[in-house]
Amino acid sequence: QVQLVESGGGLVQAGGSLRLSCAASGRAFSNYALGWFRQAPGKERLFVAVISGSGGNTLYADSVKGRFTISRDNAKNTVYLQMNSLKPEDAAVYYCAADLSRGDYITSSQTAYDYWGQGTQVTVSS
Numbered sequence: 001q002v003q004l005v006e007s008g009g010g011l012v013q014a015g016g017s018l019r020l021s022c023a024a025s026g027r028a029f030s031n032y033a034l035g036w037f038r039q040a041p042g043k044e045r046l047f048v049a050v051i052s053g054s055g056g057n058t059l060y061a062d063s064v065k066g067r068f069t070i071s072r073d074n075a076k077n078t079v080y081l082q083m084n085s086l087k088p089e090d091a092a093v094y095y096c097a098a099d100l101s102r103g104d105y106i107t108s109s110q111t112a113y114d115y116w117g118q119g120t121q122v123t124v125s126s
Helices: none
Strands: 003-007 010-013 018-025 033-039 046-051 058-060 068-073 078-083 092-099 120-125
Touching: 003 092, 018 033, 018 092, 018 120, 033 078, 046 068, 046 078, 058 068
Parallel strands: 010 120
Antiparallel strands: 003 018, 018 078, 033 046, 033 092, 046 058, 068 078, 092 120
C-alpha cells in the first residue's frame, strides 16, 4: 500500500512558475517510479512526466519538455514537479501516481500505475 499526497497547486499568471510536491508513504520509496499526470475539465487525464526509483531515468510529455522538471528526494519520500513558463493550457488537476512494478523502467502508460493521489489544482491566468 502506498499513500500519495500532492501539494503546491494554485493560481499563477502565464509565464510564471509553480512547484508541485507529492509526499509518499507506505512502501520503500526508492523502489518505485513516480509519475505526474494532469486532467483539464472535460478532457482525459494525460501523462506529464515520470521519474524512476533511482532518479536516473526521466520521461516527459512533448507538451512540457523544456519547461517542466521532475525530481525526487528519496530521503524525504517526495517527488517534485517544477513547472516554469506556464501557459493557460497547463491548467488542470495534477495527479501523482506510483508504479510499483517496474523498478528503474519507466512508462507513460496510466494503466501501469498502481496508486494515485487526490490531485492538486493548477490554474494559469492569461
